[in-house]
Amino acid sequence: MQFDVTHGRILREHFGITSKEGQIVIALAGNPNVGKSTVFNALTGLRQHTGNWPGKTVDHAQGTFSYRDKSFLLVDLPGTYSILAHTVEEEIARDFICFGKPDVTVVVLDATSLERNLNLALQVMEITSQVIVCVNLIDEAQKKKISVDFTGLEQELGVPVVATAARQGKGINDLREKVCQVVQGLSQNRPRQVRYSQEIEATLENLLPKIEGLGLGKFLNPRWVALRFLDGDQKLIQNIARHLELQSEKSMIREAKAAQ
Ligand SMILES: Nc1nc2c(ncn2[C@@H]2O[C@H](COP(=O)(O)OP(=O)(O)OP(=O)(O)O)[C@@H](O)[C@H]2O)c(=O)[nH]1
Numbered sequence: 001m002q003f004d005v006t007h008g009r010i011l012r013e014h015f016g017i018t019s020k021e022g023q024i025v026i027a028l029a030g031n032p033n034v035g036k037s038t039v040f041n042a043l044t045g046l047r048q049h050t051g052n053w054p055g056k057t058v059d060h061a062q063g064t065f066s067y068r069d070k071s072f073l074l075v076d077l078p079g080t081y082s083i084l085a086h087t088v089e090e091e092i093a094r095d096f097i098c099f100g101k102p103d104v105t106v107v108v109l110d111a112t113s114l115e116r117n118l119n120l121a122l123q124v125m126e127i128t129s130q131v132i133v134c135v136n137l138i139d140e141a142q143k144k145k146i147s148v149d150f151t152g153l154e155q156e157l158g159v160p161v162v163a164t165a166a167r168q169g170k171g172i173n174d175l176r177e178k179v180c181q182v183v184q185g186l187s188q189n190r191p192r193q194v195r196y197s198q199e200i201e202a203t204l205e206n207l208l209p210k211i212e213g214l215g216l217g218k219f220l221n222p223r224w225v226a227l228r229f230l231d232g233d234q235k236l237i238q239n240i241a242r243h244l245e246l247q248s249e250k251s252m253i254r255e256a257k258a259a260q
């Protein structure tokens with residue numbers, strides 16, 4: 001993402017995150033206890049800052065690292081089983097992925113309970129295509145004689161999959177490489193989209209042109225917004241309105257600059 005005043009402002013005012021010009025923003029999502037903070041520490045070392053999300057009593061950590069002459073800002077999201085915003089943690093994680101506009105979202109999964117963990121990955125993949133799946137705890141899986149078909153998983157999901165044992169630092173460099181590939185557009189991400197019942201899909205088909213007409217598609221996936229409208233997700237509708245205001249302010253800044 002290109003750094004601009006408004007993006008920096010959204011990160012700072014809405015998420016308490018201070019970014020520098022040119023920094024690539026990575027969000028780390030995952031179920032509780034899958035090793036997100038361990039992956040975070042392995043990537044950033046001690047270059048991190050902790051606190052709370054603005055106005056919330058939920059832990060917040062941001063850290064930086066450099067790789068291949070690029071500067072990265074890593075944001076550790078709260079551990080959640082879903083991002084349907086039923087809890088404050090889920091709302092924080094979802095809003096950051098939607099409105100904080102990270103360049104990449106890394107979803108950390110527990111290799112010993114992939115099926116349950118994949119639910120969150122599929123939800124994130126409905127919002128953005130800029131996703132990397134990090135299958136962590138592969139050492140634990142090996143101990144339990146669980147083998148994971150990483151190539152098959154990558155093909156099925158349509159996004160890069162990296163195997164890590166973060167506590168031992170295994171696979172962390174591979175993760176850095178994949179992040180670089182995704183931000184440089186070198187990865188052909190085609191995230192698999194969940195198909196719902198015929199009834200829901202038919203309603204979505206009717207709703208989609210209306211949502212596309214709102215012009216939200218520029219910064220949110222219309223299919224995902226349509227699904228949330230079907231859920232009657234009032235909070236998201238409020239948040240979209242709030243962020244749309246900032247977006248229109250952003251185009252005003254652009255127009256003012258162009259007129260100079
Ligand atoms: N064996 C093994 N243990 C790991 C690995 N990664 C993390 N752990 C351990 O798993 C536990 C949980 O790790 P955290 O990094 O705190 O997990 P988290 O996802 O940040 O947890 P929450 O923030 O509470 O959701 C810790 O005891 C870690 O040392 C790994 O790859 N292998």
Ligand SMILES: [Mg+2]
Nearest residue numbers: 036037038079
């Ligand atoms: Mg953690």
